[in-house]
Every structure is written in structure tokens, then in C-alpha cells.
Amino acid sequence: MILVTGGAGFIGANFVLDWLAHVDEAVINVDVLTYAGNRENLASLTGDDRHIFIKGDIADSTLISGLLAQYRPRAIINFAAESHVDRSIHGPEDFIQTNIVGTFRLLEAVRAYWNNLQTEPRQQFRFLHVSTDEVYGSLSKDEPAFTETNRYEPNSPYSASKAASDHLVRAYHHTYCLPVLTTNCSNNYGPYHFPEKLIPLMIVNALADKSLPVYGDGQQIRDWLYVKDHCSAIRRVLEAGRLGEVYNVGGWNEKPNLDIVHTVCALLDELRPRPDNKSYREQISYVTDRPGHDRRYAIDASKIERELGWKPAETFDTGIRKTVQWYLENQEWVANVQSGSYREWVEKNYSGRVA
Ligand code: NAD
Ligand code: DAU
Helix, strand or coil: CEEEECCCCHHHHHHHHHHHHHCCCCEEEEECCCCCCCHHHHHHHCCCCCEEEEECCCCCHHHHHHHHHHHCCCEEEECCCCCCHHHHHHCCHHHHHHHHHHHHHHHHHHHHHHHCCCHHHHHHCEEEEEEEHHHHCCCCCCCCCECCCCCCCCCCHHHHHHHHHHHHHHHHHHHHCCCEEEEEECEEECCCCCCCCHHHHHHHHHHCCCCEEEECCCCCEEEEEEHHHHHHHHHHHHHHCCCCCEEEECCCCEEEHHHHHHHHHHHHHHHCCCCCCCCHHHHEEEECCCCCCCCECCECCHHHHHHHCCCCCCCHHHHHHHHHHHHHHCHHHHHHHCCHHHHHHHHHHHCCCCC
């Protein structure tokens, strides 16, 4: 079996669902269930004994060591993290605790477990760390996309904490020969995306007749990948990635934020027109920019394609249509995640931004 951390969050839950659909191998899913963790994301696995959910923290060494001893996984995939840049600006401490201390404690428990394995399982074992393109910093308009050899230049508390975790993972390979793999992926979108992030926030706000808050001039560029393509890349790296290597994962889909918002509006205009037949674009509002906002991210995904033969299956057009349709069909999920603490976050992040 494999052990996944953070498997009740956006990408982790998609990964667990995809894994069990593609590979008939059990998953231990360890998630502390922060505001971003949601067992409803895994509701379709109820009664499936290939999925074992454990509520717990990656920084809890006793718990993690116990689970490793009990279940003896052949691989660990570390998704657990605080993941939202705006939250890291309002309060960085949780990011330091989970992304740095948590990854460190997890690595320590894994190192002890791996050291005591017999020769064959020891050779087969893998620790795959899921990271982000944000560790490379921000690109100007004409610079080439990030490759795996780009210098680390993180600019937010979130990306700095992820960079630190990547360095720890690298060091555990170099120093202790722990069999690690690291993936650095660009912006994901798709089902179960928590509506604090750009795409789900725009869909949810549009449907609720609320404003669509575009930071600054809306010309910041992100490189978008449908979440299920990220999941297939992780499966492929786990299967065939070279030990100690880093693989950048992306969909060659660079788009300015404003284009993304326009696309979401156009799809909603088509699939769920406003009662007054005006476009959802009417709801766009330009608001105060994110402090330290990275201007552009772009991933050069040549290495994973060349070495492992991985390519995304979705184009942005097919992926975004599926995503908008998913939100229209899952209004109950949307209502359930908009709890009191979600509303408090929206108030905290948006009330001080001048339109
Ligand atoms: P998310 O915030 O939706 O989910 C994170 C999950 O981790 C939640 O279920 C949460 O409960 C859990 N978690 C948090 N702290 C924990 C802890 N201490 N112990 C155990 N579980 C804990 O995040 P996501 O968007 O699914 O991102 C998953 C991973 O992928 C993160 O490491 C993130 O840095 C990375 N990543 C995300 C993107 C993206 O576009 N979302 C892109 C590249 C990389
Ligand atoms: O690049 C990978 C990263 O992508 C991941 O590591 C992060 O976990 C993930 O959250 C994401 O980070 P971003 O900051 O790029 O994503 P977010 O959805 O928060 O914002 C995308 C862009 O949209 C960014 O330029 C900020 C802008 N934005 C965001 C929000 C929430 C707005 O203009 N308005 C908004 O309300």
C-alpha cells in the first residue's frame, strides 16, 4: 500500500480518487483536516476498504511512526501543506509549522522506518514530495519558463516555506540516501478546488451575484494544469522517476488572470445565463493588489515529457469547461464549504481592498 498525506485537500483528494480508479492498491490517507481538508471530497470512497482515512498531523512523529510500523507502505506521497499565498501573507506561522517543521518531522519518521526495512523493500521504497513552481520566484514577460535548474527565489511566506521543505527533501537524499522524488507543479484547477483560489472563487462569486475581485491590473500570468493531469504526472514520477531528481510539471498553458476570469464568465453566460441576460463580466471589480504579487509563472515541462513520456491529457479549453460544469452540478458541496470560517476569511482578505 501507499501512504498519502493531505489527501482530503484539493489535489490530494483528486489523487486518492484517481489512484484507486487506476491502481488497485490501498491508500492510507493522513490528513489533519484544516479548513482546506474535507472528507466530503472522498465521499465516493465510503465503504471502499482500499481507503483508510486517519485524522492526524504530519508533525506528530509518534502517530506517523506508528502508522508506518503498522501499515508498512511502499511509498509516501506528501501533499500536506498550507497552500494559499494570501493566507500566508495574513498569517505565516501555520506555513512554517506544517510546510517546514511538518515536512522535517515526516522525513525523520520516514528515515527511521526506511533504515529498518529489508533489502528489497528498502530498494523499492519512495518518498515523493509534491511542491510548486512558486519556489522559483517570478518571471518577466520574456524570460524562458522555469526548468529544474532555475535558482530558488521564493517571494511569499508560502513559497519560502515550500522552498525550505524542498531543500530538506533534497538534503535527506544527499546525506542519508533516502529515495526521494520531488515534483514542482504549476497552478492546478478542477473539481474540489476550495473557493479561496482564483478559479473556484470566480465561479462561486459569479453564481452568488457577488463581485469578481481581480487583483491589480489582472495581467499577472499563471500556467494552468487540470488537476487530473497533475495526478497522472505524480503516478508516472512515482513509477519511473530517477531517485533524487526533480520534475517540473505543467500544461504549457500560460494565461493572464483577466483572461481566466473572462473565460469563466463566458462559460457561465453559456451554461447558466444571468436572469437579466447580461454577462457575468459586469461583476468584475479591480481591487488592491496582493503584496509582493509574483508577475508571471511558467513551467518548462520538457524533462518529464522527455524522460518519462508524460503529457497532459486536457487542454485549457476542455479542462475549464469540465471544471465550470462540475461546480454547477455540485452546488451542495459549494454551500457546505462556505462555513463561518470561510466567510470570516473572505471578510479578512477582501474587505480592506479598495475597488
Ligand atoms: P489544499 O490546501 O487544498 O490541501 C492541503 C491538505 O493538507 C488539506 O486537506 C489539509 O487538511 C492538509 N493538511 C494541512 N496541514 C496538515 C498537517 N500538518 N498534517 C496533515 N495534513 C495537513 O492544498 P492543495 O492545493 O491540494 O495542494 C496540495 C499540495 O500541492 C501542497 O503541498 C501544495 O503546495 C502543492 N501544490 C499545489 C498547487 C495548486 O495549484 N493548488 C500547485 C502546485 C503544488
Ligand atoms: O503556482 C502554483 C501555486 O498556485 C500553488 O503552489 C499554490 O498552492 C496555489 O494556491 C496557486 O497559487 P496562486 O497564488 O497562483 O493561486 P491563486 O488562485 O491564489 O491566485 C491565482 C492568481 O489570481 C494570482 O495571480 C492572484 C490572482 N487572484 C487571486 C484571488 C484569490 C485575484 O486576482 N483575485 C483573487 O481573488
